[in-house]
Amino acid sequence: MGPLISCKDASRLISQMQDRSLTPGKRWLVRLHLLFCDACRHFERQLAILREAMLRYRG
Amino acid sequence: MPDNDVAAQIPTHRAYLLRVAMLQLRNNEAAEDVVQDTLIAALQGAAGFSGRSSVKTWLTGILKHKIVDAIRRKSREPAFAQLDDECQIEDFDALFDASGHWENPPADWGNPENDLSRQQFFDIMQFCLEKLPPNTARVFMMREVMELDGEEICKELTITSTNLWVILYRARMALRQCLEQHWFADPSRAG
Numbered sequence: 001m002g003p004l005i006s007c008k009d010a011s012r013l014i015s016q017m018q019d020r021s022l023t024p025g026k027r028w029l030v031r032l033h034l035l036f037c038d039a040c041r042h043f044e045r046q047l048a049i050l051r052e053a054m055l056r057y058r059g
Numbered sequence: 060m061p062d063n064d065v066a067a068q069i070p071t072h073r074a075y076l077l078r079v080a081m082l083q084l085r086n087n088e089a090a091e092d093v094v095q096d097t098l099i100a101a102l103q104g105a106a107g108f109s110g111r112s113s114v115k116t117w118l119t120g121i122l123k124h125k126i127v128d129a130i131r132r133k134s135r136e137p138a139f140a141q142l143d144d145e146c147q148i149e150d151f152d153a154l155f156d157a158s159g160h161w162e163n164p165p166a167d168w169g170n171p172e173n174d175l176s177r178q179q180f181f182d183i184m185q186f187c188l189e190k191l192p193p194n195t196a197r198v199f200m201m202r203e204v205m206e207l208d209g210e211e212i213c214k215e216l217t218i219t220s221t222n223l224w225v226i227l228y229r230a231r232m233a234l235r236q237c238l239e240q241h242w243f244a245d246p247s248r249a250g
Contacts, residue, residue, distance in 0.1 A: 006159025008151070015228040019202070019209050039164030046235045049171045053184060054203040056175055059075075059115025 005029050010040045018047055066105045068114045069098060075115065076122055079204055082188055082196045083126050089133070093125040123205040130215055145194045145226055154232065165235060168243045180242060187237035191230055198223065199230035
């Protein structure tokens, strides 16, 4: 498996990380991707904000 | 009675409960029923409210059980037949170019503390939630508001975990795009 995954693949894995822990191999691929990708780092942060927003939505 | 304050607060959350129920049940009558059941159960149990959480959080917990019961009773309603339409991963192709890069890269939302303290933000959030496809909204609400874990949702809706990841991904992609477009990219939101 190549060391780099696309934003499309990374974004799917980042979403899954909100719901379950990934295998170490997949986690590594995501971390490596995030190192070089501003857009996916923003995406990861946005999902954290989205979760926080839903927490407050609920009260 | 010591629980008078709580009992008085319960009906003020009715509109919120109805919005949450509608996003999951997609049926006025069913949503109205679970909200009424929730309010009755809450009024009967107001004395048992511990005060450790907010009244709204407590009511959300009661609503969760009522919604799960309602879904169990109606798990063969027509809305579920279309679930497969919302599990197609190919739909996301438009969001990325041929090499898998974002067509519209997510922006830096900065520190959202100010945004998350404003009612207008949550009005936009409600707007974005209501634009989601029905089952996508249902699953997202079960996960994020009802706080069911993946396994529980799969069991209640009889879907595979792969479908669950796709649906939650779809919900998050759509919500982030909607919030970015209608809130975070809107310069007039500040202040």
